[in-house]
Amino acid sequence: MTRDDVAAVLIDELGRIAPETDASRLDPNAELRDELDIDSMDFLNLVTALSERLKIDIPETDYPRLATFGHAVDYLVQRLGVAA
């Protein structure tokens, strides 16, 4: 899985939570919470979906590292041990 694949998975899962937004056009530096109007339940669903799909653990203490799209991809790539 490449970095682009990881980004595609994230875009797909964000699209499920916020179907009316185009997640592929997200500003990578904007806060997901504000940009997509997601609440704590949406965020928990996102983390659940990502951890099941990518088969990685995402501890609660790491949530702040998923705050923006760019940081989230960085974090997931690192957890997966994917070469950038």
Next chain:
Amino acid sequence: MPSLGADMEAGTLVEWLKRPGDRVKRGDIVAVVETQKGAIEVDIFEEGVIERWLVEPGTTVPVGTPLALIAGTQSASWAKVSDVAAVPAAPTPLAPSSVEQPTVPGRVRVSPAARRLAAERGVSLDRLTGSGPEGAILYSDIERAAAAEPVPRSTVPKRLDLAEMRRAIAAAMARSKREIPHYYLSTTVDLTRSLAWIDVANATRPPAQRLLLAALLLKAVALALGEAPEFNGFFTAGGFQPGAGIHLGTAIAIRGGGLVAPAIRDADKLALDELMAQLRDLVARARSGALRSSELSDPTITVTNLGERSVETVFGVIYPPQVALVGFGMPVERPWAVSGRVVARRVLTATLAADHRASDGHRGAVFLADIDHRLQSPETL
């Protein structure tokens, strides 16, 4: 047609999910109806065998109208759905013990075989023009319509009608502000213990089993209501009627605007994990427009958690005929005095909007204080 709120007068049957001859039991989802709150799944409270439908898909009928006849019960069972709909403001006509197919003036004529096929294929009869005598709808008309619309309705995502939902909210809230003498109380809750407890619990759980603060807040309210029954129930012409159980209406914001508050039933009896699982399921279904009639018909109080939207304090508007609404704001870090020293603590503002016809401020204060108290011992929730 179940009543799903004080202001609901009628609903439209969208589709049947069972067929005549099917055996049904309590909790089975048998139909989908279109209401101001979107498409709602009707779950049944009876056991028996479906004898026949009394209402065709596409038909709009008043609340209380029997929808089907169930053998093995005394009466048309959907009326039972209306009976449990604890919304006393909408009177429920009793179903006669044997119901003849009602004749509706101007109704389209459909052959029984065509009717069956339409039900099987999910073809809506009211949108069809029949090719038979006097416009009667024939079996072949249904076949053509089914071919033209090959996807059964049930697999199409049901969209919420936000304009209808807005009208329903407007009607309920206008009635609330017109009729209910609200009083408001507020207190600040130290969340240190609850948040620390959640952190520890979630550290060893996979995401699918993690808890949110909302689950603890809901459970604390449910348990406190056990000691404060005057906030749990309905105010009707006959005065205050206590709720038969503690069914927490949980305010859920809908993307694009709108709000729905389906019930977590008997929340006081649910273990925290069960309550969290139900909350998760409820939020998902509310947002996809797949709630069940029993969830909308009988909340005995509403809890709203606007803390997600960066506000500290909620001044609630009671959903009639309920008599109280508990609001939680955003957890914030604030200077807090503990044993004569000022420390930084995460706190949250809890508010109560209550109906002064049913309770007084003193009891409200005791109720709010009890919620706070319970959140200081999260292990007991």
